[in-house]
Amino acid sequence: MAAPTQPPRHRADPSDTRASSGNQVVPLVLAWLGVGLPLAWGVLETLSKTLALFQ
Amino acid sequence: MSSLLSKERIVAPPNFNRWLIPPCALATHLCIGQAYAISVFNLPLTQQLGIKESLPTDWKLTELGWIFTIAIFFLGLSAAVFGKWVQAQGPRMSGLVAALCWGVGFLIGALGIETHQLWLVYFGYGVLGGCGLGIGYITPVSTLIAWFPDRRGMATGMAIMGFGGGALVASPLSVLLMKHFASATSTGVTQTWLVLGVVYLLVMSVGAFGYRVPAEGWKPRGWVAPPAKPGALVAKFNVTPGRVLTTRQFWCLWIVLCFNVTAGIGVLGQASAMIQEVFKGTINASAAAGFVGLLSLFNMGGRFFWASLSDRIGRKATYGCFFLLGPVLYALVPLSGQMGSVVLFVGCFCVILTMYGGGFSTIPAYLADIFGTKYVGAVHGRLLTAWSVAGILGPVLVNYIREFQINSGIPKHQAYNVTMYIMAGLLIVAFFFNLAVKPVTEQHAEAEGHPGRRPLTA
Numbered sequence: 442m443a444a445p446t447q448p449p450r451h452r453a454d455p456s457d458t459r460a461s462s463g464n465q466v467v468p469l470v471l472a473w474l475g476v477g478l479p480l481a482w483g484v485l486e487t488l489s490k491t492l493a494l495f496q
Numbered sequence: 497m498s499s500l501l502s503k504e505r506i507v508a509p510p511n512f513n514r515w516l517i518p519p520c521a522l523a524t525h526l527c528i529g530q531a532y533a534i535s536v537f538n539l540p541l542t543q544q545l546g547i548k549e550s551l552p553t554d555w556k557l558t559e560l561g562w563i564f565t566i567a568i569f570f571l572g573l574s575a576a577v578f579g580k581w582v583q584a585q586g587p588r589m590s591g592l593v594a595a596l597c598w599g600v601g602f603l604i605g606a607l608g609i610e611t612h613q614l615w616l617v618y619f620g621y622g623v624l625g626g627c628g629l630g631i632g633y634i635t636p637v638s639t640l641i642a643w644f645p646d647r648r649g650m651a652t653g654m655a656i657m658g659f660g661g662g663a664l665v666a667s668p669l670s671v672l673l674m675k676h677f678a679s680a681t682s683t684g685v686t687q688t689w690l691v692l693g694v695v696y697l698l699v700m701s702v703g704a705f706g707y708r709v710p711a712e713g714w715k716p717r718g719w720v721a722p723p724a725k726p727g728a729l730v731a732k733f734n735v736t737p738g739r740v741l742t743t744r745q746f747w748c749l750w751i752v753l754c755f756n757v758t759a760g761i762g763v764l765g766q767a768s769a770m771i772q773e774v775f776k777g778t779i780n781a782s783a784a785a786g787f788v789g790l791l792s793l794f795n796m797g798g799r800f801f802w803a804s805l806s807d808r809i810g811r812k813a814t815y816g817c818f819f820l821l822g823p824v825l826y827a828l829v830p831l832s833g834q835m836g837s838v839v840l841f842v843g844c845f846c847v848i849l850t851m852y853g854g855g856f857s858t859i860p861a862y863l864a865d866i867f868g869t870k871y872v873g874a875v876h877g878r879l880l881t882a883w884s885v886a887g888i889l890g891p892v893l894v895n896y897i898r899e900f901q902i903n904s905g906i907p908k909h910q911a912y913n914v915t916m917y918i919m920a921g922l923l924i925v926a927f928f929f930n931l932a933v934k935p936v937t938e939q940h941a942e943a944e945g946h947p948g949r950r951p952l953t954a
Contacts, residue, residue: 465511465512465513465516468516469513469515469516472516472519472520472706473519475519475523476519476522476523476526476658479526479665480522480526480658480661480664480665482665482668483661483664483665483666483667483668483669484661484664484793486664486667486668487664487667487668487789487790487792487793488789488793490782490785490786490789491786491787491789491790491793492786493782493783493785493786494779494783494784494786494787494790494842495786
């Protein structure tokens with residue numbers, strides 16, 4: 442009777458872009474907030490001015 | 497030993513999240529996108545000496561208009577001249593140089609404003625700042641395409657959307673800063689330019705240090721490059737920047753970009769005056785400012801929308817949409833004026849502006865498809881000379897034809913009609929140049945193992 446085969450050992454895939462151990466989540470969130478918040482502010486300011494067009 | 501700024505120092509480690517790259521690109525483009533908001537300084541600068549009113553020695557609007565024109569001219573020139581350097585040095589070095597040019601350009605411009613020397617403003621903002629615009633604009637392109645081979649359009653669309661968004665941030669920010677610094681003896685413009693210069697320098701530098709390039713052979717997890725299809729526009733080889741200039745495809749795309757930009761940029765510069773003149777008595781200055789803001793929103797949104805859509809329908813088809821829909825919309829504008837329909841007028845221009853923005857954001861992916869990804873930064877830089885030309889051609893067409901019409905006795909509210917038909921004509925011409933874009937033949941390919949050389953012909 443053949444010995445049961447071991448499951449293949451997981452190899453780190455260099456093309457894996459998942460955040461590992463959450464240590465990239467914080468920089469990711471900070472980076473997107475860093476550009477997203479000023480952009481959102483600009484969009485809201487512009488939208489408030491565009492209302493004058495429809496009044 | 498590689499320096500802190502070299503490309504070798506910024507190769508990403510395994511497990512690096514590629515979604516950290518678009519914010520770096522957005523940081524760069526949100527800063528340089530301020531160029532589209534330069535007109536917010538026009539009126540205050542015409543009263544820099546008089547404060548509450550213009551003195552005879554104050555600068556005129558026609559003189560101030562050249563600040564933007566010079567900047568856009570140097571944007572295209574610097575992108576073309578430094579494109580190869582940007583590609584070779586990598587995004588950290590080029591991003592930092594762009595930050596220095598753009599930020600210091602503002603500081604020198606502020607000195608020019610304070611000492612009332614317009615040539616210094618032309619040099620600071622126009623020449624140096626223009627170089628910052630050009631180098632900063634192309635810096636993230638090849639890096640994004642390398643990180644997102646599966647979604648080239650979306651990736652570059654995100655970055656170039658930032659250029660459109662930059663004006664949305666800069667315009668209200670500039671107004672706030674000028675209001676804060678204004679006094680009985682100052683319009684607040686000098687101080688505003690100083691603050692903007694320092695802020696942009698810092699933000700762009702942070703973005704520059706955030707860039708990473710993928711390791712050799714890196715691919716997104718689970719992604720396999722689609723097999724080459726005969727006759728497909730997507731090349732499986734690279735064409736060197738020098739060789740690109742000898743291809744028909746490059747010059748077709750040059751016309752495509754130039755005419756698409758010409759059609760939009762003239763409108764963008766005159767939007768406020770145009771809507772007030774066409775709908776005199778209905779649209780006041782506040783509403784016109786709202787119209788300009790709406791156009792900026794659609795310009796920005798279009799950059800992301802059309803570039804992302806091009807990943808699905810293809811680049812040629814995307815430009816095909818611009819050049820089929822655009823002429824119809826431009827031709828509808830005079831009709832909307834005759835009908836007195838503000839909704840139709842605004843609607844036409846909003847869609848036109850999405851395609852104006854989309855033309856910018858889709859072109860890098862189009863170039864990567866046709867000429868390969870290896871030299872896309874340099875090739876994109878050379879193509880941006882089309883923007884420089886359009887930056888002069890567009891406003892000239894709109895302003896001079898309007899003036900000619902008025903001098904010929906045409907009422908002001910109809911003075912833009914001929915221009916709209918000319919823009920429609922330009923887009924129809926561009927349609928045929930886009931149609932003429934075919935795959936590049938392998939005779940133009942860079943020789944394998946001999947970078948920069950063409951293969952020997954049999």
